[in-house]
Amino acid sequence: MSTKMDSQFPEDLNSLKKKLNKLMSAIDEVSLKEENVHLNQVDSSESRLKYLESLHTEISDRLIDVKLNVRETVMKSLDAFEEAIDQTLLTTICEEDYNPKKIRKDTDINANLLMEKNFKLRESPITELMKAREEFQTLKNMALALMTLFFINLMLQDYIDHGSFINIKTLIWCFSGIDIVITTWVLLFLYCYLVIWLVKTTTSYNLSPKVWLPIYVVYQSFLVSFVCWVTSYFNLSFGSSMIILCECVRMSMKIHSYFRTKLLYGWGENKYKNFIPEFVKEKLGPANPQLNLPEIKIEDAGTEVQKMTYFLFAPTLLYRDHYVLRTRSDWKFVGNNLIEFFFGIYYTFILYRIYLQPKFLIMGKEESWNNDLLMAIFQILLPSFLELFILFYIVVHSWQNIWAELLRFPDRRFYEDWWNSMNLREGVRKFITLIHEWFYTFIYVDLMRFTNEKIKRNQAQFITFIYSSIIHFMIISFSLGFLGFDQFFYFSASCYILTFRTTMKKHAFNILFWVEICFGISLMMTMYSRDYYRKLRGL
Helix, strand or coil, X not given: CHHHHHHHHHHHHHXXXXXXXXXXXXXXXXXXXXXXXXHCCCCCHHHHHHHHHHHHHHHHHHHHHHXXXXXXXXXXXXXXXXXXXXXXXXXXXXXXXCCHHHHHHHCCHHHHCCCCCCCCCECCHHHHHHHHCHHHHHHHXXXXXXXXXXXXXXXHHHHHHHCCCCCCHHHHHHCCCHHHHHHHHHHHHHHHCHHHHHHHHHHHCCCCHHHHHHHHHHHHHHHHHHHHHHHHHCCCCHHHHHHHHHHHHHHHHHHHHHHHHHHHHHCCCCCCCCCCCHHHHHHHCCCCCCCCCCCCCCCCHHHHHHHHHHHHHCCCCCCCCCCCCCCCCCHHHHHHHHHHHHHHHHHHHHHHHHHHHHHHXXXXXXXXXXXXXXXXXXXXXXXXXXXXXXXXXXXXXXXXXXXXXHCCCCECCCCCCHHHCCCHHHHHHHHCHHHHHHHHHHHHHHHHHHCCCCCCHHHHHHHHHHHHHHHHHHHHHHHHCCCCHHHHHHHHHHHHHHCCCCCCCCHHHHHHHHHHHHHHHHHHHHHHHHHHHXXXXXX
């Protein structure tokens, strides 16, 4: 960044010098003309007066032009300087925050186990890597080149099989019923504003938990039940069902974040606000942790609607009355991420058509597990992982950065460096920190907070894991159209056991983590696809 600044400002100064030199040359030229007039012995005083007036006018016009050019150059230089300073500050903060040692230190239980998140100016890890090293941009270019070859492969295959270069019937089918999805989403969006009425009614009439808690449970249950009914009644395709179910879960999480934050921090003093578990007190001793409590107020309906609207679109699940915003939006950054998002969707379709769909059709014919199914797990390892990584990139990185840039949202740390994880527990936590923060704050900590630690730490952790598994089970089951209880039990049990695997900071454990991820994704896709295609065949 400093190199960019150093190279830019000398160019502006050189431009300014050139303009000043032109002015001096013009003045010299006028002086030379005056000398020539004297040499020609212009004796008429009237002629001299006219000449001096024309000379004065010419110099004045040139001075005005130069003044405007100088002002324009200086303003551009100041704007560039301000932008460079902002970017330098951002880069400095990002490099500081991205230090893995600092991250491990910040997540230490003695430092800030219960500390409310402090939103600050941070970029996403992949964005930082792209800016820091050209090698990572080269890796991205290699991936794009590979996907281009896959696209050519699919075009040739479609031409041979169907007589056309592009056959997107499967892609269109995957997102069929999009009109129902849009209508349902609008209804869900409007439904979210009822939580403002519930908060204001609860605080205005000082309702007891015995009154507002059942109302809140019914309110949330209706939201989820309605969306599940829509996907089943209209028999939505996989892609459309996945969109509306994920949006339902996202809005439900935002509703709870708003409701709980307003009541806990905006409804006067209460005993739960400064909650510290006993095991933390034992570890800290006489020291008190910095809880970093947010400043929350319950204001008039118009203000609350405005805040809720921003929160519903903001790429975070943690509600705050105010977020520190960036100074401007980079529309080029938005456009690039939007292009990557739609290309990513098409690339997942290409991988599915070329490598996964043929295998899945074969799996759907199998009556039971056999050697072919076992070998299929290993044969789709690479395309399954590529599908996972592309979906992570377009959903967790590109899509979230699009909304963050549009809303000038400051904190872009939607995920951490999960690819450097040493076990599955660390990888899941870093894969989508947006989701992890919500479960940690509103399930894990609040279970201990609002039960006065009748629910202990290990019990809260287990309940949080089960609740997360149920949400994932609901999304996948209603998207595919069948309840896969055997898959749910297998993956929940195995993932819960693997999260407790002992690790050390060695490369061997990172390799083991990648083995778990790749094999687990391939196995999950094999089991679900087998049952899904058997369902389509009526088996």
